[in-house]
Structures are given as C-alpha cells and as structure tokens.
Amino acid sequence: MSEMTSVVSIALVMALTAGGAVAATSVEKAVALRQSGYKETGKSFKAINDELKKDAPRTKLIAAEAKKVHGFSLAIPKWFPKGSGPESGLKTRAKSDIWAEPAKFAEAxxxxxxxxxxxxxxxxxxxxxxxxxxxKATGGSCGGCHKPFRAEEK
Ligand code: HEC
Structure with a gap:
C-alpha cells in the first residue's frame, strides 16, 4: 500500500466511524424530540379541554394552545427519520408500520x-x-393515528 492510499483509507475509516456515531446520536435525538413534541401536544390539548369545562372558557387561551397544537402537527413529518422505530432499541411506542405504510401515516x-x-x-x-x-374532531385525528401507529404502553 502506498503512503497516499493508507492515508486515504485511514481518513475513510475515520469518516465512517464518525458517520456511524453521528447517525446513532441523531436517531436518539429524533426520538427524544418527537416524544417531547407529543408531550407538549398532549399538554396543550389537555389545557384546551380543561378550559372548555369552565363556565366561561377563555377562547383567547384556547386559540393560543390550538396554535401550538397545529404547529406540532406540522412538525410530525420531521419526527420519524428511518431507523427511529422499534429497531433502534430505544424506548419508543412508534410502530414499524409507520415506515412500512408511509402513505397511510402521511394521511393520518x-x-x-x-x-x-x-x-x-x-x-x-x-x-x-x-x-x-x-x-372532538381533532381528538379523533389523534386517535386515528394512535390506533394504527402507536404501540401500547409497556
Ligand atoms: C400521525 C400520527 C399521530 C398523531 C396525529 C398524533 N399522535 Fe400522539 N403519538 C404518535 C406516536 C407514533 C407516538 C409514540 C412516539 C414514541 O414513543 O416515540 C405518540 C405519542 C404521544 C404521546 C406520548 C408522549 C410521550 O412519550 O410521553 C402523547 C401524550 C400524544 N401522542 C398525544 C397526542 C395528541 C393529544 C394528539 C392529537 C391532538 C396526537 N398525539 C396526535 C402518533 C401520533
């Protein structure tokens, strides 16, 4: 092996190793990001439901929470990179059907x-x-995704 080739191959091995490490971290990050995103979605949606139980619901507060919920809905397509399902070994309730049936998931x-x-x-x-x-309709759309695509809590 010439000196040049060995330098190149060492650089290549280093790049691959670094690439692998980065990939693992980004999957972890994706799972953490989507779980905190869904937690926030749940909080906002609960805040809306709680407000509606009051005698005089503050619709401004509801509008602010609804804006957040909609914002999360727009972020969902970025929350599920390939490899961030059950095969990641991470604690996740995302079913592999999300990636097996992308059109159905996109519809939900x-x-x-x-x-x-x-x-x-x-x-x-x-x-x-x-x-x-x-x-009610919005809650139905949560269920419309959870039913096929979210696993039971363990
Ligand atoms: C397009 C699919 C989809 C929609 C729509 C959706 N969810 Fe989820 N939700 C999921 C999946 C998948 C998980 C599991 C994520 C994981 O564990 O990695 C989840 C997890 C959650 C969690 C648990 C978060 C945690 O880790 O503690 C809450 C709370 C939640 N969703 C609330 C909601 C609410 C409320 C709505 C509607 C307002 C909603 N979701 C709409 C797919 C969806």
Missing part, C-alpha cells in the same frame, strides 16, 4: 393538520360550541 398526519387548523380558526372566532365540536 394530514388529517391532524387539517383538523387542528380548523380548531385554530374556530378558536379565533371565539365560538365555544364550534370549538367544542372541533376539539
């Missing part, structure tokens, strides 16, 4: 984006009855 994501946007609009208008109906 889209439904959530559409319903949460309608919820924002209803909240901005301040119509409590319309908000309540739209909260």
């Amino acid at each position: 994501t889209k439904a959530f984006q559409v319903e949460s946007q309608k919820l924002r609009v209803a909240a901005r208008k301040g119509d409590v009855e319309a908000i309540k109906l739209q909260v």
